[in-house]
Amino acid sequence: MEVDPRTLKIIEEDRRYISGSLVRFVPMVVKRGRREIIEDVAGRKYIDFLCGAAVTNVGHNHPKVVEAAKRAMEDLVHAGMLYLYNESAIKLAKVLNEITPGRFHKKVFFGLSGSDAIDCSLKMVRWHTRRPRTVSFIGSYHGMTLGSLSLSGFVPSMVRGFMPLVPGVTHIPYPFCYRCPFKQEYPRCGMYCLEFIEEHVFQTICPPEEVAALYFEPIQGDAGVVVPPREYFPRLLELCRSYGIIPVADEVQTGFGRTGKMFACEHWGIEPEVMVLGKAMGSGFPISAVVAKDEIMDWTAGSHVMTCAGSTIACEASIATIEVLREENLVEKAEKMGEYLKSQLEELKSAHELIGDVRGVGLLLGVDLVLDRETKEPARKEAHKVCYRAWELGLLMMYYGKSTLRIAPPLSITKENVDRAVEIIDRAIQDVERGKVSDEVISKFSSWK
Numbered sequence: 001m002e003v004d005p006r007t008l009k010i011i012e013e014d015r016r017y018i019s020g021s022l023v024r025f026v027p028m029v030v031k032r033g034r035r036e037i038i039e040d041v042a043g044r045k046y047i048d049f050l051c052g053a054a055v056t057n058v059g060h061n062h063p064k065v066v067e068a069a070k071r072a073m074e075d076l077v078h079a080g081m082l083y084l085y086n087e088s089a090i091k092l093a094k095v096l097n098e099i100t101p102g103r104f105h106k107k108v109f110f111g112l113s114g115s116d117a118i119d120c121s122l123k124m125v126r127w128h129t130r131r132p133r134t135v136s137f138i139g140s141y142h143g144m145t146l147g148s149l150s151l152s153g154f155v156p157s158m159v160r161g162f163m164p165l166v167p168g169v170t171h172i173p174y175p176f177c178y179r180c181p182f183k184q185e186y187p188r189c190g191m192y193c194l195e196f197i198e199e200h201v202f203q204t205i206c207p208p209e210e211v212a213a214l215y216f217e218p219i220q221g222d223a224g225v226v227v228p229p230r231e232y233f234p235r236l237l238e239l240c241r242s243y244g245i246i247p248v249a250d251e252v253q254t255g256f257g258r259t260g261k262m263f264a265c266e267h268w269g270i271e272p273e274v275m276v277l278g279k280a281m282g283s284g285f286p287i288s289a290v291v292a293k294d295e296i297m298d299w300t301a302g303s304h305v306m307t308c309a310g311s312t313i314a315c316e317a318s319i320a321t322i323e324v325l326r327e328e329n330l331v332e333k334a335e336k337m338g339e340y341l342k343s344q345l346e347e348l349k350s351a352h353e354l355i356g357d358v359r360g361v362g363l364l365l366g367v368d369l370v371l372d373r374e375t376k377e378p379a380r381k382e383a384h385k386v387c388y389r390a391w392e393l394g395l396l397m398m399y400y401g402k403s404t405l406r407i408a409p410p411l412s413i414t415k416e417n418v419d420r421a422v423e424i425i426d427r428a429i430q431d432v433e434r435g436k437v438s439d440e441v442i443s444k445f446s447s448w449k
Helices: 005-017 063-075 087-099 114-129 146-151 192-204 232-242 264-268 312-327 330-351 380-393 415-433 439-443
Strands: 030-034 037-040 045-048 106-111 133-137 169-172 211-216 246-250 274-277 288-293 355-361 364-372 398-400 404-407
Touching: 045 415, 063 312, 087 106, 087 288, 087 312, 106 114, 114 146, 114 211, 114 246, 114 274, 114 288, 169 192, 192 232, 211 232, 232 246, 232 264, 312 330, 330 355, 330 364, 330 415, 364 380, 380 398, 380 404, 380 415, 380 439
Parallel strands: 133 169, 133 211, 211 246, 246 274
Antiparallel strands: 030 037, 037 045, 106 288, 274 288, 355 364, 364 404, 398 404
């Protein structure tokens, strides 16, 4: 597809003035969005399976969210929580107390993004426990600030050239059953990945009595939508608590209905003492949160502050977002539409050898592309080509992990657009399999490496 001159001009200006650290995988300049449709400056419309990186759960520019932000903006743009009280923030904190797992009382610190909220939680657990170490998972994505980056185990480009990172972090294998790092098969493995933590990690390189917290994503989205077995997290949290280790759930990507539950932890029936929230929390307005058992958030005044965090505008947008999720039954819709979409993708698997696995929960789904189903060799180049061809055909999506198409549309997406999107994925894979997408096309754009 030929790219229009205006788009090319804007892309050239972007390359001149904007940091090259960003990941751009198609030549698209966005202009507007409504519900699950996003439009570029050339007037082309796309079904959005990217969702601004799993942010616009209630759909692009939901009228209730926009109106709530407008009302707040008309009263006051900024005063800050650092020195003054903020009624909107208190109201939102009460709502988060109610909807997050755990009947215990919680306190909240508001931030601007998932990354800074992870950093906030890292400082908090160290303060509370006076322990110097943390544990997190290989394949995890917790953010790009120095603390969150240190906890992450995603791709080399994130850490290359930035050493030394925050010390005291030990990374352990995540329970990725399709590509088990221990070359085992579930359930015959007996959950060896859990035994490995206690029998090897804690007995060799990481004394558990020095560990403040263990960070986990209930589903590893950026690693390729990896969903652990049902018994994994209850046993993991039991292990943590036996050593006084605080479990910290990073629900930045999975929270606010994305997986067919308000929070993904609910699928495993677990109640972590600390949760980190972001992305869909504000429908695009900059807001995040650390929600912690009140006795854990026991630091003193001045221990952690942010000038623009917890603004009335972002808080009101977040309150409206949660109201929309409830009023429009979007969490339940995500569960049902996710089941339907997953079944359609499973049908595509039977038609395309390139598809090795289909996995996920709710409307966070992954289609793992492989060169060989037996060896499971990732089809990296093909995954990029499928995304590019899908974009040409009117569907916006990205691949993550080694070669997994990540599917995360707005929760309000219609069945008609789900069916159309599946048709496009089918056509895109066919075209890639037949060699209709050249290496040259994708060589002009970046990807996670």
